[in-house]
Amino acid sequence: xxxxxxxxxxxxxxxxxxxxxxxxxxxxxxxxxxxxxxxxxxxxxxxxxxxxxxxxxxxxxxxxxxxxxxxxxxxxxxxxxxxxxxxxxxxxxxxxxxxxxxxxxxxxxxxxxxxxxxxxxxxxxxxxxxxxxxxxxxxxxxxxxxxxxxxxxxxxxxxxxxxxxxxxxxxxxxxxxxxxxxxxxxxxxxxxxxxxxxxxxxxxxxxxxxxxxxxxxxxxxxxxxxxx
Ligand code: ADP
Ligand code: MG
Numbered sequence: 683x684x685x686x687x688x689x690x691x692x693x694x695x696x697x698x699x700x701x702x703x704x705x706x707x708x709x710x711x712x713x714x715x716x717x718x719x720x721x722x723x724x725x726x727x728x729x730x731x732x733x734x735x736x737x738x739x740x741x742x743x744x745x746x747x748x749x750x751x752x753x754x755x756x757x758x759x760x761x762x763x764x765x766x767x768x769x770x771x772x773x774x775x776x777x778x779x780x781x782x783x784x785x786x787x788x789x790x791x792x793x794x795x796x797x798x799x800x801x802x803x804x805x806x807x808x809x810x811x812x813x814x815x816x817x818x819x820x821x822x823x824x825x826x827x828x829x830x831x832x833x834x835x836x837x838x839x840x841x842x843x844x845x846x847x848x849x850x851x852x853x854x855x856x857x858x859x860x861x862x863x864x865x866x867x868x869x870x871x872x873x874x875x876x877x878x879x880x881x882x883x884x885x886x887x888x889x890x891x892x893x894x895x896x897x898x899x900x901x902x903x904x905x906x907x908x909x910x
Pocket of ligand 1 (some may be wrong): 710729733735742743744745750752787788789792795815816817887888895901902
């Protein structure tokens, strides 16, 4: 779709989480904090381990800016991570008034990080992308692509075509990942693309797959809508 830049808008964290939850897409607990004090209060209530991430309209790939701190196990660690995130943003020339705050999030442990992507295309309709996720996706380039509507069987086929499929299937004594839950999440994203015509592009990365029977959780989302 060839829209001018000002006709597209990236949903902020709050909007995107709200939309995803309307479609039953499971996400981790997450709250927004404007200051360090707020972050500490939320952390104290949520419990550990935690993750904090920068929130700024200027920053799309948060870890490229040193804006994601994981595995925080105490209030002291949260306070230190907060300071480091702000210092990293300054180093990358992000002005203070362009930083809205941080999210304080539940840390999710799992077997494997995957991604779910969707894109609206003028000729093909909804294009779905699934594959290995995390911050090294560009390096791995291990994805399968399918065009909606997809049957459950199509989705399974896309997953089993991934080079990294053994990582989900108990390779070398690893736990098996909850692929069923991942398939269901892909179906929910496809359904959402069908209903929400304003969504142009969506990226859930990572979706963390837990061991079989324990589900999967989206911990980062990027949704671009047509802003009319
Ligand atoms: P970005 O993609 O903007 O750099 P992410 O939110 O995807 O930021 O975080 C980067 C990486 O940090 C993820 O790929 C994952 O490895 C880890 N991570 C982020 N949030 C969580 C979480 N809630 N639980 C566990 N790991 C996380
Ligand atoms: Mg991400």
